[in-house]
Amino acid sequence: MENVRRYRALASLCRQQAAYRPLQNWELLGQAEHFEHLAEVELKAHFDACNAQRDEDAIVAKAWETPAAA
Numbered sequence: 400m401e402n403v404r405r406y407r408a409l410a411s412l413c414r415q416q417a418a419y420r421p422l423q424n425w426e427l428l429g430q431a432e433h434f435e436h437l438a439e440v441e442l443k444a445h446f447d448a449c450n451a452q453r454d455e456d457a458i459v460a461k462a463w464e465t466p467a468a469a
Contacts, residue, residue: 410434
């Protein structure tokens with residue numbers, strides 16, 4: 400999650416610089432978009448890992464359940 404904060408901070412800095420550098424604003428806005436994309440990729444990876452762990456924990460818990468009396 401630390402990488403997400405860094406990427407978003409870099410994107411913000413790029414957008415701020417774009418406001419003050421009109422000749423470079425397209426390049427800076429492109430960099431900001433790139434950093435936002437990296438943040439999204441990082442977030443997806445984090446939540447995919449969390450969901451995989453949760454699913455794995457559910458499988459293990461189910462394996463340890465006692466069978467119901469017939």
